[in-house]
Amino acid sequence: MNRRKLLVVFGLGALAGALPALAQQKGKVWRIGFFYFGSRQSALESGRYDLFLQGMRDLGYVEGKNFTLETRFADGMSDRIPGFAAELVRSKVDVIVATGTPVYHALKKATSTLPIVITVTADPVADGIAASLARPGGNFTGLSTGSREVFPKHVEFLKIAVPKLSRIGILWNSANDAHPARMKEMQAIARQVGIQTVTADGRTVSDIERGFATMTRERAGAVIILNDTFFVQQQRQIAGLAANHKLPSIFGGIEYAEAGGLMGYGQNILDNFRRAATYVDKILKGAKPGDLPIEQPTRLTLVINRKTAKAIGLVFPQELELRADRVIE
Secondary structure, eight states, rough: OOOHHHHHHHHHHHHHHHHHHHHHHHHHHHHHEEEEEEOHHHHTTTTTTHHHHHHHHTTTOOOTTEEEEEEETTTTTGHHHHHHHHHHHTTTTTEEEEEHHHHHHHHHOOOSSSEEEOOOOSSSTTTTTTTSSSSTTTEEEEEEOOGGGHHHHHHHHHHHHHTTTOOOEEEEEETTTTHHHHHHHHHHHHHTTTOOEEEEOOSSHHHHHHHHHHHHTOOOOOEEEEOOOHHHHTHHHHHHHHHHHHEEEEEESSSHTTTOOOOEEEEOOOOOOOHHHHHHHHHHHHHGGSSOOOBOEEEEEEEEHHHHHTTTOOOOHHHHHOOOEEOOO
């Protein structure tokens, strides 16, 4: 009996010691960083910012009650990114939700311990932020777009839309560390089907305008826009320039067609921002980012804009319309 009483006393003592810690954890206000390569306006207009917040709400989090956001928007200016990365690390946030390859690389240099949830990347292993998709290791995890797999499809769809296509323009961003390798990959894919390429660097708004002039001058018959957060920010400008220059165009984000571009083919990237909240939740509950597999897309979507096709004098072949998941009239 004495031994049983002693165990009860010790048990109650241990529980009493644990209760303050449990209460503190339950009442903790988490600090979450949201680091976006594009502008605040772009993040809001695209729905990416709100979808992340919706994902948090779906998991029972209430902004201002049990979490706060520390935001940084680079406005597509790569020179701002290292400073913002350092600021977020110094601010002692618990986890950072990040968008944009330059942002990932800056954060990798700034910290090796703070958990980072990525939202958009074609190949996190090739980008050097994960050891593998199944076990990323280190402090990065999150969601990929798998867009390297869609590169051949971008060429294929433009070739179907423009059967006599012999030269394709590629709009890339030299501020995106991943773009040089992806541009070379796209060039190799085009060469395999006998298509030459013209490249244009769209690092700034003015560069994008000059790039379209260059592609037109060098007789590109269509244009592929490489996936980039800055290009998402400027997608209406890009779609307008493509239409003005009568260039059939395709982008890896399906929202590009909704913004007036001819075709968008890829994953529904918007859903990644809602899903990013599930990674944040797991990390806040104690999971290590390096142990959380990086999620890949399970479905790719083709959206075509018939109104834009008409504006540039293009009639979609029936084959392309039949393969489209959605046709914008």
